[in-house]
Amino acid sequence: MDFLFNDYNARIIINIGIYIIMALGLNLITGVTGQLSLGHAAFMSIGAYTSSLLSMKLGLPFGVALLGGSLTAAFFGVLLGFPTLRLTGDYLAMATLGFAEIVRVILTNLEVTGGALGLSPIPYKTTMPLVLISVILIVFAMARIERSRFGRALLAIREDEIAAETMGINTFRYKIVAFALGSFCAGLGGSLYAHFITYINPVDFGFNKSIEILNMVVLGGMGSIPGTILGSVVLTIAPEFLRFVEQYRMLFYGALLVIMMIFRPNGLLGGVNFTDLVLKTFGLKKKKKVNGSSEKEGVK
């Protein structure tokens, strides 16, 4: 247990947990439902700022601030989703990107958010048990969603929206709900982040942050929960070991996106069914007899 109580390791683990929460949110939007969002950091910033203001200015207890931040982010997710989710893929990407930029400009210009200086000091409230419990809850919720009627509907939307609609799925409503849940996770992550770092500033939530979270989802495998967790862990730990190449980090991220898309569009763990894998290793399940048609490469 010494390892866990080491201050440095504890910080890294909390960081990983926060990123897992946010990346799982984006995974639901982009990986499962197939709607590319380039503004995830905006929802993170909305959560971070709301919760910080609630606990700093109003002195509300941490739990209320946390919930307030997450729900506000979800609310903005719905607000953004209503007009934009009718748009097709790349238009949506640009709309979310535009939204993120507008949020950042507003946060930089408002007085209550401290402008370009940001907010500090935010009370230090985020503890490791709290983060771990949140991660477990979110992972559990995501796994439940994936296996539910709702999750299957989202997958259908990703695979073929028109076909899904023909099958009687109310695609618009499902997309909104997915967007709201994903934004909720981003807001929760942002709130935890703010009460962990104790200082926030609009520059922290720029386009690069959105790309960083997207990379976690893409690296591990879009639509795969274990994949997203793996991606978050790898991309949060890697900079710690690669401090001497810090300046090359974004270069690596850029190249990573291109290479992953060309050679492994489903990510490292995309298309791998974990329950099946575990069952197979212990010989509890026979191999599928029919090959070919069930395996499809590429994200649709």
Add this chain to the structure above:
Amino acid sequence: MFFEQLLNGITVGSTYALIALGYTMVYGIITLINFAHGEIFMVGAFVGLALTRFLNVNVFLAILGAMATCMLLGIVVERIAYRPLRRSSRLSALISAIGVSIFISTLVQLIRGPQTTNYPASVINNTVYTIGSIHISKLQLIMILVSAGLMIALQLIVKYTKMGKAMRATSQDYDAASLMGININQVISFTFALGSALAAAGGVLVGIYFNAVGPFMGTSAGLKAFAAAVLGGIGSIPGAMLGGLFLGVAEITAIALGKSSYTDAIAFGILFLVLLIKPTGILGRPLQKKV
């Protein structure tokens, strides 16, 4: 005063239009938002800077040099990052494009450093002409004339050359065009070359006009130009020109009204409104969903 601000708006707008054309042409042909386009614009500005600083060439040669370099860069980017993904989903291609954009801007930052640099002052002797009550600098005149010239040249290429005809055919129906014996790969490379050349010209002009060239100038200019392309109707060449001019005038108006800290939000506000009200833009063709 009003006409002068309008003129400033048109000057800035014409460079947005130059960049927007690249987005709109590529989108028209392979329905991909070429995210790396803003970065090509930035590289163009840097090539122009290097030419004027080290070889002391004049502004027109700098523009030509930047255009030639970026043509090559555009073709290479398409070859490496987009061609292998031609048959995969649009989401994959878009993510790959974002990757290229980050890669190029970081690479330039590593080579040149994050600070912005200026063009040598000797590039243009900034004479100011006065017509009636309107003042126009030589630089503004050159910007407007060069942009207009390039746009007319582009229209001629698209309307009257064989390659232009092939481009139009490909944008109407990709598969049918290839069945008619059009070499699709060649057409796409040509489109990327044309768009990148226009962006490079815009890069040199913007670099001289704002007197600041930096590795991150491409991202915001690229996004604004994209907003202009969507405003005009993505896929439509006259639309991109119109959208660029409109955006330039809108931004200058905001600055004139004293809201300069919000200028960056204007482009996105416009983008947002257009997407909400009429996603096909002013001159765009209505989208058809095919099963």
